[in-house]
Amino acid sequence: MKPFEIVETPIEAQKYTDYVLHAGAGAVTVFTGHVREWTHGVRTLYLAYEAYVPMAEKKLAEIGAEMEVKWPGVKVAIVHRIGELHISDIAVLIAVSSPHRKAAYEANEYAIERIKEVVPIWKKEIWEDGEEWIGGQKKYPENGVVSK
Amino acid sequence: MKPFEIVETPIEAQKYTDYVLHAGAGAVTVFTGHVREWTHGVRTLYLAYEAYVPMAEKKLAEIGAEMEVKWPGVKVAIVHRIGELHISDIAVLIAVSSPHRKAAYEANEYAIERIKEVVPIWKKEIWEDGEEWIGGQKKYPENGVVSK
């Protein structure tokens, strides 16, 4: 495994948790995003994720670096799966260890927000009667996608 | 497994994660509290946890019920280990699933705060040159430990 990676196979939580754990870690938070059956009353059959893989892995690593600056002492692993994903499959996993719990929660939530802003990954929802690439609503800022 | 339990053996995250996952869950947060080697510059050899087991399991279940009221749609499992725990062992695990991620983070953090307030579990730290039951500093409120 790499600590920041895009994969095409099912995500196993344990190996990322093991990666972030160390003798100084008092708290570990693991967030997993799963394919949900119903969204706004519409039934999802499955999702198809696509990524600009080298750039996506680079951006995940940048998010990890941002977290280490904002919350000193955290250790981070982030993995996103692409391809065809079915109900309850893990799409994304964020593992964060920290000496203390507050940082483990905050840093983890920061990671998922940043992923949704800057990492070149796209989701297509496939329903019984159609399909659509998600994300079209959002207007991109004129001054660029700046690192935080 | 029981969704709210005190155990004497190592905690395996997967079975609690599996328990909270369902087709309507879009987000799962898993918090694990681990035995840390260094606390305030003092090296911990190991910890000994003790619980008033039936009351502790009851209080864990009450915390789960509080969470379901505050964040409708969450599904919760909480397990705390007792006995002798060594560096990096999991002392407590909180698994929360939710349709959306915000509630999964918030409810999870709420759970650990409540555990530290109301669940009858005690930790003894054993160092190279001594040992001490932790928790003595806190003054209990006169009006009781009220459910939130």
Place this chain on the structure above:
Amino acid sequence: MIKVNYFARLRELTGKAEETLEKESMTVGELLDWAEATYPGFGKDTMYVAVNEEYALKEDVIRSGDICAFIPPVSGG
């Protein structure tokens, strides 16, 4: 008869995990006073009492058959 449980620091202080008081009825406050008088260093001011696995107030009445526990400040997690 009222059964009383001791945990953690109190189990070590009293040298016992439980004992039985030959009482028909007493308040939580009276139980705390008894423990403070019986076991030097008990520290009743930081202590809670659970009656039948529920936190009780000082004025609550304990009756024969009830199971009590002294709850020192908790430190789980």
Place this chain on the structure above:
Amino acid sequence: MIKVNYFARLRELTGKAEETLEKESMTVGELLDWAEATYPGFGKDTMYVAVNEEYALKEDVIRSGDICAFIPPVSGG
């Protein structure tokens, strides 16, 4: 030569995953204009451009050998 990658909706719209433009140099803004003119419905106003795997501004200059990608609004997670 400038290499351009298409993903997601744009890959389906253009019917291709990548192509090569015979250009020595152009700005990001010019690349967006070219795509908008070439592929009806491209939607350049919601689009970002990455040059060598880094987000670029409209005035940034792309040079021969650079690898570009159109980045529609992302939806990972």
